[in-house]
Structures are given as structure tokens and as C-alpha cells.
Amino acid sequence: ADGPGEYKPVTDERLANPEPENWLMTKGNYAGWSYTPLEQITTENVSKLRPVWSAATGKDKGHEAPAIVNGRYMYVATPENQVLAFDSKTGRTLWRYTREMPEGFGALHMTNRGVALWGDKVYVASIDCMLQALDAKTGELVWESEVCDWQTESAYITSAPLVVKGQVIVGPSGGEFGVRGFIKAFDAETGKELWTTYSVPGPGEPGHDTWPQDGKWKDAWKDGGGTMWMPGNYDVKNDVIYWGVGNGAPWPGDQRPGDNLYLTSVLSINPDDGKIAGHFQYHWNDSWDWAAMNAPSLVEFEKDGKKVSGLISAQRNGYLYWLDRAEDGEITFDHAVPYVHNNVFEKLDPKTGRPTYNEEAKVGTGKTATYCPSLWGGKDWFYQAYNPKTQMLYIPFNDNHCMTLTGLVQPIIPGQWSAGVDINKLDLKADKDFPYIGGVQAWNVNDRKEVWKETYAGSWNFGSILTTAGDLIFVGGTNDRMFRAYDAKSGDLLWEFPTPSGIISPPSSFEIDGKQYIAVVSGYGVDAQWIQGKMAKQAGWEESVPEGGSVWVFALPDEK
Numbered sequence: 191a192d193g194p195g196e197y198k199p200v201t202d203e204r205l206a207n208p209e210p211e212n213w214l215m216t217k218g219n220y221a222g223w224s225y226t227p228l229e230q231i232t233t234e235n236v237s238k239l240r241p242v243w244s245a246a247t248g249k250d251k252g253h254e255a256p257a258i259v260n261g262r263y264m265y266v267a268t269p270e271n272q273v274l275a276f277d278s279k280t281g282r283t284l285w286r287y288t289r290e291m292p293e294g295f296g297a298l299h300m301t302n303r304g305v306a307l308w309g310d311k312v313y314v315a316s317i318d319c320m321l322q323a324l325d326a327k328t329g330e331l332v333w334e335s336e337v338c339d340w341q342t343e344s345a346y347i348t349s350a351p352l353v354v355k356g357q358v359i360v361g362p363s364g365g366e367f368g369v370r371g372f373i374k375a376f377d378a379e380t381g382k383e384l385w386t387t388y389s390v391p392g393p394g395e396p397g398h399d400t401w402p403q404d405g406k407w408k409d410a411w412k413d414g415g416g417t418m419w420m421p422g423n424y425d426v427k428n429d430v431i432y433w434g435v436g437n438g439a440p441w442p443g444d445q446r447p448g449d450n451l452y453l454t455s456v457l458s459i460n461p462d463d464g465k466i467a468g469h470f471q472y473h474w475n476d477s478w479d480w481a482a483m484n485a486p487s488l489v490e491f492e493k494d495g496k497k498v499s500g501l502i503s504a505q506r507n508g509y510l511y512w513l514d515r516a517e518d519g520e521i522t523f524d525h526a527v528p529y530v531h532n533n534v535f536e537k538l539d540p541k542t543g544r545p546t547y548n549e550e551a552k553v554g555t556g557k558t559a560t561y562c563p564s565l566w567g568g569k570d571w572f573y574q575a576y577n578p579k580t581q582m583l584y585i586p587f588n589d590n591h592c593m594t595l596t597g598l599v600q601p602i603i604p605g606q607w608s609a610g611v612d613i614n615k616l617d618l619k620a621d622k623d624f625p626y627i628g629g630v631q632a633w634n635v636n637d638r639k640e641v642w643k644e645t646y647a648g649s650w651n652f653g654s655i656l657t658t659a660g661d662l663i664f665v666g667g668t669n670d671r672m673f674r675a676y677d678a679k680s681g682d683l684l685w686e687f688p689t690p691s692g693i694i695s696p697p698s699s700f701e702i703d704g705k706q707y708i709a710v711v712s713g714y715g716v717d718a719q720w721i722q723g724k725m726a727k728q729a730g731w732e733e734s735v736p737e738g739g740s741v742w743v744f745a746l747p748d749e750k
């Protein structure tokens with residue numbers, strides 16, 4: 191029978207130079223581009239795209255994992271500790287792995303952002319803090335290792351792991367529970383723990399002096415947040431990892447005075463020992479839950495007429511950053527502009543990028559502040575995409591929303607919200623008569639200008655973007671359940687398809703027997719759904735988007 195056949199082991203070389211026909215990691219390549227070099231599906235023919243197969247995942251809640259593809263083997267992680275393996279061509283189920291949820295387990299974000307591949311194994315982190323290695327052909331558990339302790343640390347894992355040089359690297363979430371962020375590396379073969387790197391430096395480490403002991407909490411650094419809850423990127427040539435660091439805990443910054451390195455920063459890290467080589471902090475003393483968890487994309491852009499190696503990132507704080515990256519991992523500020531309305535930053539130091547604050551808009555203990563964008567930011571966790579052909583960065587964004595918060599003192603009790611604001615009073619405010627909230631922006635990375643913009647009058651956008659060598663972008667993310675294709679150069683809408691639920695998983699692309707496929711998982715939930723409920727009250731939107739996960743695979747019809 192026409193089965194999936196042999197499994198082709200994943201090597202460092204394959205991850206460093208991924209074949210166009212596969213999608214071996216979350217963002218498609220180590221540079222974090224979410225780009226496929228496949229070009230069979232084009233602006234000319236995309237209107238003919240139609241579903242080839244689909245499959246229910248059997249789960250509700252937010253599906254945030256892409257379809258990861260190695261030849262005829264496709265892997266989709268879902269909420270509640272499940273991994274599904276399909277024949278990517280036929281959709282036939284190959285295996286299904288489920289790890290039982292521990293009794294009494296709860297987490298703020300019940301989701302999973304996907305698997306990683308290396309050798310003959312599939313790696314997935316379960317939400318209850320365990321990293322699993324599964325046999326890629328059978329789904330059998332090969333080893334598991336503890337990353338964190340959900341009961342004592344209030345940590346949980348939603349991130350996809352990143353594999354670099356035979357090490358599986360992942361970090362937990364828990365920035366609203368006082369978790370001090372870290373990533374841990376494990377031997378991909380054995381599961382042996384290799385190194386741990388904390389985002390907040392301890393006593394004696396560089397940067398620790400940015401946590402003076404004169405605030406509300408004497409040892410604020412110990413519970414200061416900075417979770418590293420999204421997979422990083424990797425500069426293969428210079429052997430440097432780039433990883434994003436999340437928000438401060440608790441949210442009101444006056445309870446932990448100082449700049450608070452390395453909260454809301456990007457770190458460069460040596461993959462061999464986990465040592466921090468460089469950093470850039472987007473904003474100091476974070477007081478807005480403007481986490482910087484997304485690692486910037488590794489891009490070459492023009493500067494003074496020359497191409498330089500840089501980093502580009504649309505940050506939750508509403509600014510779009512161009513950073514320089516050196517061979518040794520040093521990161522320096524180059525340029526930043528707001529891509530959505532921000533009422534907090536009065537100006538940025540042109541040399542360092544350090545912002546000056548409008549103090550009225552800074553949340554404090556016993557102090558109410560209204561700030562824009564709201565905590566969900568100009569862009570939350572979903573992935574931007576970079577297309578080397580168009581030299582454009584595609585940003586899924588949300589604008590015209592603000593937030594009013596009052597800081598409180600909330601002691602840390604395991605398993606309890608301790609973000610220093612009342613969770614029932616997260617007062618999200620869409621602007622009066624807002625013309626739109628969600629949308630997509632395309633920016634030229636060289637002249638640093640917006641090229642086109644699409645906007646959604648009736649929805650937020652919680653959708654990661656895939657861009658292609660066929661000059662397309664694919665994106666879902668809206669509450670009308672649509673999956674859309676746009677012309678990457680002009681922003682013209684070329685195709686749309688309604689899926690059973692809303693799409694918050696990153697699209698991916700692969701090729702089998704000379705045919706290009708686009709895969710995406712439908713399944714609304716988590717914060718997108720929470721916001722939908724809040725918008726129902728103030729803008730009359732539907733209360734919720736129907737939930738239920740399903741995998742969708744699209745292709746062009748066969749030539750007659």
C-alpha cells in the first residue's frame with residue numbers, strides 16, 4: 191500500500207538548510223522567517239486553492255501549533271497534551287500520543303505551540319512542565335524530563351521547543367504568577383539536562399544591580415517574571431541563539447524598582463553552555479505586561495547603503511525595531527518606529543533606544559493608569575513573517591485599543607494569580623468609533639516604510655503569517671473563521687476559506703510528489719477568545735467564536 195514509508199532522520203545540516211519541501215520547525219527556518227521557498231501556488235492561481243484533506247483533533251480550546259512536516263510525516267500538537275501524526279499526503283492518522291493531565295492541574299493559557307524534530311524523534315513539552323521525546327514513526331515515549339514543577343513553581347509550558355546542535359531547548363510560562371523566567375537545554379538522545387539560563391540575573395551576575403532591594407519586595411528579582419515562553423531563533427553562521435524575555439512580575443513596576451534586566455529584552459545566548467552573550471532591553475521597568483517573548487527575525491537589511499546583519503521585531507509595546515547583531519552576539523539599537531498607537535513612550539533615545547515615559551500612563555500600586563496599546567499589545571505572541579524576495583516584513587497587528595489598570599499588592603501563593611492587578615478588572619477599551627482593530631502591515635525592511643496595510647473592522651487579528659516565494663501571505667486570526675491569502679506585494683485579498691473555528695495556529699507549507707500544500711489548524715481559544723468576550727460587551731460582537739480543533743490541508747486542483 192502507499193504508506194508514508196521510511197522516516198528521514200532530522201540532522202543539524204537539515205535544520206540549518208531546510209529543504210523547501212518540508213516544514214521542519216515552527217517558523218520554517220532558524221532565522222524565524224515563516225517563509226517557504228515553494229512557488230507553485232502564486233498570485234495568479236491561488237484563487238483555485240481548495241481543501242485536500244482535513245481531520246478533527248478532538249479538542250476544544252486554542253490550537254496554536256503549526257503542522258510540522260518531514261516528508262510524509264506530519265505532526266500537530268494540540269491543547270491537553272496531545273500529539274497527532276498524519277500521513278501528510280493522504281491525511282490518514284498514523285498515531286496519537288496523549289499524556290494524561292495531572293489531577294488538579296490548571297494554567298492560564300491552555301495551549302501548546304508545537305513540536306520540534308531531531309534524529310528519529312519528535313519533541314513536545316506538556317503543559318504540566320515535562321519535556322517528552324517520542325519515536326517519530328510510532329509515537330512511543332522514548333524519554334521524558336522535568337523542566338519545571340507546576341505544583342510548587344506555578345509554571346507551565348506552552349512553548350514549542352527549539353533544537354540546536356542536538357540539544358532540545360525550552361522554557362516555561364508563568365509571568366502572571368511570579369515565575370523567574372528561564373530556558374533549559376536537554377540532550378536530544380538521552381533527555382539529560384545540560385544547562386539552565388535564567389532571564390533575571392542572580393546575585394553577582396551582570397545586571398543584578400538593576401534590581402535594587404528598596405521596593406515593596408526585598409528580593410524582587412526572585413519572583414520578577416521574565417518568562418521565556420516562545421521559541422527562540424538561531425544564527426547558524428555565528429553559532430548564537432536569540433531568545434525573547436517576557437513581562438515583569440508583578441505588573442506594577444514600582445514594586446520592583448530599577449531597570450530590571452533582562453525583562454522585556456532579547457538575549458543572545460551561546461548554545462554550548464547557555465551563557466548570555468548580549469542583550470537589548472526594549473523598555474525598562476515594564477509595567478504594562480508588554481512581554482518581549484518573541485525572538486526577532488534574523489534579517490539582512492540596508493543601512494547607509496550597505497547590507498548589514500540585523501534583527502527585526504514588531505514588539506508588543508507597539509514599536510517596530512531594527513537592531514544590529516554582531517558575530518559575538520552583541521546586540522545594538524539601530525532604529526525603531528511605532529506601528530500602532532502608543533501613549534506611554536514620549537521619545538526614544540536615538541542612540542540607545544531607551545524610552546522616556548509619560549508617567550501618567552505607567553501602572554503603579556494604588557495608581558490607576560490608562561495605556562495604549564492594551565496589554566495584548568500591537569502584536570501578541572503570533573509570528574511575523576519575512577519574505578526575502580519582497581524584502582518585506584509582514585506584521586499581524588492590533589491597534590485602537592487601550593487598557594485601564596490599578597496596581598495592587600498581591601502576595602505570591604502557588605497556583606494563584608499574583609500579577610498585582612485584579613484579574614476581573616482587566617479593563618480593555620477599544621477606542622470610541624474605532625475604524626478597525628486587527629490587520630496586517632507590510633514594511634520594507636530597507637527603507638523602513640510601511641508599504642501596505644489591511645484592516646479588519648470587526649475583529650482582532652490573532653493570526654501568525656506565512657509568506658511564500660509565490661509572492662503570497664497566508665493568515666487567519668479573525669473571528670469570522672476565515673483563512674486568507676493576500677498578494678504579498680500589494681496586499682490585495684486573493685482567496686479566503688471559512689474553517690470550522692477561528693485560526694490562531696501558524697500556517698505552514700510543504701511539497702510531496704511535486705505538489706505544494708498549505709496546512710493550517712483551525713481552533714479558536716485562549717486570549718483571542720477572552721478578548722472576543724470583552725468586545726461582545728462593548729462593541730456588540732458575538733460572545734464567542736465556536737471552538738473545536740481541525741487540521742486543514744490545501745492544494746491546487748490537478749491539471750486536467
Ligand SMILES: O=C(O)c1cc(C(=O)O)c2c(n1)C(=O)C(=O)c1cc(C(=O)O)[nH]c1-2
Nearest residue numbers: 299348363364365366417419436716717718
Ligand atoms: O507571562 C507569561 O508567562 C505568559 C505566558 C503566555 C502563554 O504561555 O501562553 C501568555 C502570556 N504570558 C501573555 O501575556 C499573553 O498575552 C498570552 C496570550 C496567549 C495566547 O495563547 O493567546 N498566551 C499568553
Ligand SMILES: [Ca+2]
Nearest residue numbers: 365366437481
Ligand atoms: Ca504575560
